[in-house]
Amino acid sequence: MTAAAIEARGLGKDFGSIRALDQLDLDVRAGEFFGLLGPNGAGKTTTVHLLATLLAPTRGTARVVGHDVAQDDLAVRRAIGLVFQDTTLDRDLTVQENLRFAARLWNLPARLAVPRIDALVRQFGLGERRDDPVRTLSGGMRRAADLARGMLHEPRVLFLDEPTAGLDPRARRSLWELIRRLREASGLTVLLTTHYVEEAEPCDRVAVLDHGRLAALGTPADLKRDTGVASLEEVFLARTGHPLAETGAA
Amino acid sequence: MSTRAVYGIVVRELVRFLRQRGRVLASVGRPFVWLIFAGAGYAAVFAGRNEIDYRVYMAPGLLGMVVMFGALLAALSTVTDRDAGVLRMVLVAPIRRGTIALGKALGATVLATTQAVTVSVLLLPLVHLRPSLAGGLLALSAVMLSSLALGALGLVLAASIRSLENFAGVMNFVVFPMLFLSGALYPVRHLGPVLRMVAYVNPLAYGVDLLKHALLGAWTGAGYGGELSPSLDVAALVVFAVLGLLAAAPLLAREGGVTRTAFRQRA
Numbered sequence: 465m466t467a468a469a470i471e472a473r474g475l476g477k478d479f480g481s482i483r484a485l486d487q488l489d490l491d492v493r494a495g496e497f498f499g500l501l502g503p504n505g506a507g508k509t510t511t512v513h514l515l516a517t518l519l520a521p522t523r524g525t526a527r528v529v530g531h532d533v534a535q536d537d538l539a540v541r542r543a544i545g546l547v548f549q550d551t552t553l554d555r556d557l558t559v560q561e562n563l564r565f566a567a568r569l570w571n572l573p574a575r576l577a578v579p580r581i582d583a584l585v586r587q588f589g590l591g592e593r594r595d596d597p598v599r600t601l602s603g604g605m606r607r608a609a610d611l612a613r614g615m616l617h618e619p620r621v622l623f624l625d626e627p628t629a630g631l632d633p634r635a636r637r638s639l640w641e642l643i644r645r646l647r648e649a650s651g652l653t654v655l656l657t658t659h660y661v662e663e664a665e666p667c668d669r670v671a672v673l674d675h676g677r678l679a680a681l682g683t684p685a686d687l688k689r690d691t692g693v694a695s696l697e698e699v700f701l702a703r704t705g706h707p708l709a710e711t712g713a714a
Numbered sequence: 715m716s717t718r719a720v721y722g723i724v725v726r727e728l729v730r731f732l733r734q735r736g737r738v739l740a741s742v743g744r745p746f747v748w749l750i751f752a753g754a755g756y757a758a759v760f761a762g763r764n765e766i767d768y769r770v771y772m773a774p775g776l777l778g779m780v781v782m783f784g785a786l787l788a789a790l791s792t793v794t795d796r797d798a799g800v801l802r803m804v805l806v807a808p809i810r811r812g813t814i815a816l817g818k819a820l821g822a823t824v825l826a827t828t829q830a831v832t833v834s835v836l837l838l839p840l841v842h843l844r845p846s847l848a849g850g851l852l853a854l855s856a857v858m859l860s861s862l863a864l865g866a867l868g869l870v871l872a873a874s875i876r877s878l879e880n881f882a883g884v885m886n887f888v889v890f891p892m893l894f895l896s897g898a899l900y901p902v903r904h905l906g907p908v909l910r911m912v913a914y915v916n917p918l919a920y921g922v923d924l925l926k927h928a929l930l931g932a933w934t935g936a937g938y939g940g941e942l943s944p945s946l947d948v949a950a951l952v953v954f955a956v957l958g959l960l961a962a963a964p965l966l967a968r969e970g971g972v973t974r975t976a977f978r979q980r981a
Contacts (some may be wrong), residue, residue: 543741567722568725569716569803
């Protein structure tokens with residue numbers, strides 16, 4: 465039996481009177497590539513921030529690689545990598561300086577950090593740009609540098625929150641290629657949030673979120689077969705009663 | 715407590731500061747602008763008393779001013795870090811909020827102290843002040859302690875406000891009263907009882923007082939040296955620093971509100 469990488473039980477979050485996440489039960493297996501699919505405001509980012517201990521749950525519990533998010537937040541943060549929707553790099557510092565800064569925040573001694581930074585920078589195609597300020601990098605390279613930052617401490621679970629937002633198709637493809645290689649190399653558990661069905665398609669399993677509630681959960685193939693439709697887009701429509709793409713709404 | 719994380723935060727503050735040439739020049743040039751313009755005017759008013767050259771009297775206050783601007787503006791980086799998203803990288807790292815607050819406050823201390831030492835090297839010979847070794851060491855301690863206290867206070871301000879525009883407003887309502895009620899430009903004892911009370915909750919007043927003990931010892935008899943006991947100054951600065959750090963740590967964690975803000979905008 466494989467240990468659960470992520471276990472959530474009745475996990476929920478309110479912001480004042482707004483119920484951002486209702487009551488989520490979720491089990492992500494170690495090594496799994498797991499997708500959270502839903503439109504903006506479905507509660508995807510809230511879920512990631514709860515699991516990453518950046519938010520305190522209003523109700524329910526969650527464990528990440530066995531550590532309770534409320535009791536043992538440092539152990540959780542040590543075990544995870546998180547790539548946010550927007551870059552968190554210091555645009556005025558170089559790629560190298562950003563990674564050195566991150567290495568110190570994650571308490572990596574230089575003797576570990578230096579070779580790891582070298583390897584990541586090379587692996588992620590940033591070798592020639594490592595001494596350039598992040599400000600001068602293209603969106604795709606910046607995202608690659610963000611990913612390098614998230615992988616620096618060799619996390620067991622990687623959260624990718626809408627990682628391809630704002631990237632052109634080529635940059636998207638090379639990012640997915642990087643993530644595929646990372647998963648193959650290390651058996652990394654990846655939890656991805658996206659509102660693009662084509663990004664959820666290659667996931668091992670997909671949870672469909674809508675208005676803070678779990679609308680469906682399963683492998684893409686099972687979801688389509690059980691709903692009797694041909695695409696995840698139609699799964700979303702059938703399970704929630706409205707289309708995934710925001711047309712005209714807010 | 716991760717000392718490596720604290721070190722990393724301090725190094726980043728220092729590197730960022732040194733890359734901003736305008737900020738470096740402003741921090742060193744600002745006290746000389748005050749020395750020339752405010753100094754000239756007040757010196758004329760003071761002239762004839764013959765007790766102290768006003769420009770000599772100003773020197774500790776100008777160093778206090780360098781510390782104040784240096785430390786508070788360093789705290790500003792917390793606001794830009796929040797805007798740019800860098801604070802989230804720091805918050806998702808496996809370190810306590812207190813470690814972040816300490817790193818930021820020490821970063822402000824290093825920056826403000828470096829600026830004050832640089833300015834002293836130029837300013838003190840200019841006004842013919844030659845402190846003794848003991849005086850110099852006391853002045854350095856005063857600068858470091860005031861930087862830490864003001865850095866911690868600036869962090870509380872920066873962490874509790876949301877945008878750069880707000881920060882500028884708060885700075886105007888904090889910086890000028892703090893400066894005028896610090897004894898930097900005239901002795902606190904000349905103020906009325908109400909303003910004197912306000913001066914005693916102003917951390918800069920204790921820093922400037924300690925600097926006067928260090929630099930204006932010869933004029934104490936004439937009423938221009940330190941007015942409080944040096945140990946009271948030190949104790950007050952330590953209390954401000956500790957309270958500031960304790961208050962700043964939980965405020966930094968409110969950044970969890972990235973999501974909260976997004977939901978508020980939609981509501």
